[in-house]
Amino acid sequence: MPSKNIIKTYIENGFYHIYNRGVEKRRIFLDEQDYKVFLSYLKLYLLPKEESANEIINHDLKIDNKEKIISELYKLNNFYNKIELISYVLMPNHFHLELKQKNKKEIESFMRSLITKYSKYFNKKYERVGPLFQGRYKAVLINNTEYLLYLSRYIHLNPTELLVKGQSLIEYPWSSYPTYLEKLNISWLKINYICNSFLENKIFSAALYKKYVEKVKDEDDEDLKLVKDLFID
Numbered sequence: 399m400p401s402k403n404i405i406k407t408y409i410e411n412g413f414y415h416i417y418n419r420g421v422e423k424r425r426i427f428l429d430e431q432d433y434k435v436f437l438s439y440l441k442l443y444l445l446p447k448e449e450s451a452n453e454i455i456n457h458d459l460k461i462d463n464k465e466k467i468i469s470e471l472y473k474l475n476n477f478y479n480k481i482e483l484i485s486y487v488l489m490p491n492h493f494h495l496e497l498k499q500k501n502k503k504e505i506e507s508f509m510r511s512l513i514t515k516y517s518k519y520f521n522k523k524y525e526r527v528g529p530l531f532q533g534r535y536k537a538v539l540i541n542n543t544e545y546l547l548y549l550s551r552y553i554h555l556n557p558t559e560l561l562v563k564g565q566s567l568i569e570y571p572w573s574s575y576p577t578y579l580e581k582l583n584i585s586w587l588k589i590n591y592i593c594n595s596f597l598e599n600k601i602f603s604a605a606l607y608k609k610y611v612e613k614v615k616d617e618d619d620e621d622l623k624l625v626k627d628l629f630i631d
Contacts, residue, residue: 400582406505406537406539407505407515407539408499408502408505409502409539410497410499410500410501410502410504411499411500412446412498412499412539412540413496413497413498413539413540413546413591414496414497414498414499414505414537414538414540415494415495415496415537415538415540416494416495416496416497416505416509416535416536416537417492417494417495417535417536418492418493418513418531418534418535418536419491419492419493419511419531419532420491420492420530420531420532420535421528421529421530421531421532422532423491423532424441424491424620425490425491426490426491426492426493426516426520426525426531427488427489427490427491427572430522432523433488433571433572434518435512435519436488436516437488437572438492438523439512439515439516440483440486440512440586441586442474443474443475443476443477443478443481443482443508443512444477444482444483444586445478446476446478446587447455447472447474447476447478451472474511475507475508475511475545477504477507477511478507479536480499480501480504480508481497481498481500481504481508482497482498482500482591483495483496483574483586483587483588484496484497484498484546484550484588484589484591485549485550485553485554485578485587485589485592485620486553486573486574486587486589487556487557487570487572487574487575488572488573489552489557489560489572490560491554492551494552494556496540496546496549496550496553498588498591505537509535511550513530513531513535516530517529517530517531518540520592523573533615537546544614546591546592546595547592547595547596550578550592551610553573553574553617554573554574554575554578554611555567555611555612556566556573557572557573558568567611567612568581568608574587574613575591577589577616578592578604578607579604579607579608580604586591592607596610
């Protein structure tokens with residue numbers, strides 16, 4: 399029997415929980431550069447190519463061979479207006495993405511590009527061969543607004559056990575949480591889906607969302623159980 403969420407249901411304009419971990423549960427991010435590279439690939443695929451090229455020209459002043467890099471950029475797949483990333487977290491040995499696809503099976507192409515590109519980077523850097531991830535990515539169709547909201551909370555709570563005493567979730571740098579709390583602006587992150595669905599009949603605010611995410615958890619926390627029941631070890 400195949401693992402849970404290996405068999406995927408793809409629909410147009412569907413919302414999904416995408417996740418995967420390292421082979422044998424090994425770490426897929428070993429230092430700060432690895433996290434930054436993975437995020438840079440997300441940015442590369444989700445921004446318009448022209449915007450990415452302009453950032454290289456105008457901001458990334460230390461990059462050598464800019465013309466070659468920009469030329470290669472225009473050869474890459476691009477998923478602007480095809481995939482919208484809603485929330486994310488990168489953990490030492492796995493990642494979670496909450497996203498929406500426009501066309502049926504757009505996710506397949508996006509995830510193939512992302513995982514292949516990052517795996518090539520990682521294997522070259524650490525002089526290793528073979529698969530980096532534990533099989534194909536897993537995908538869960540999000541079929542209602544409540545689950546969309548619960549999932550964002552689950553994703554943003556993921557780093558809790560990694561925090562040192564006195565550290566807050568907003569200080570974890572490899573998560574979309576700071577963007578939701580208005581501490582960071584990421585143009586390729588589409589937080590409007592959560593903002594619009596947050597607490598019906600109430601206006602979204604960073605303070606309210608923080609209270610929702612960080613409310614005291616207990617064994618009867620239905621929000622998290624709803625998500626965890628769909629997640630495999």
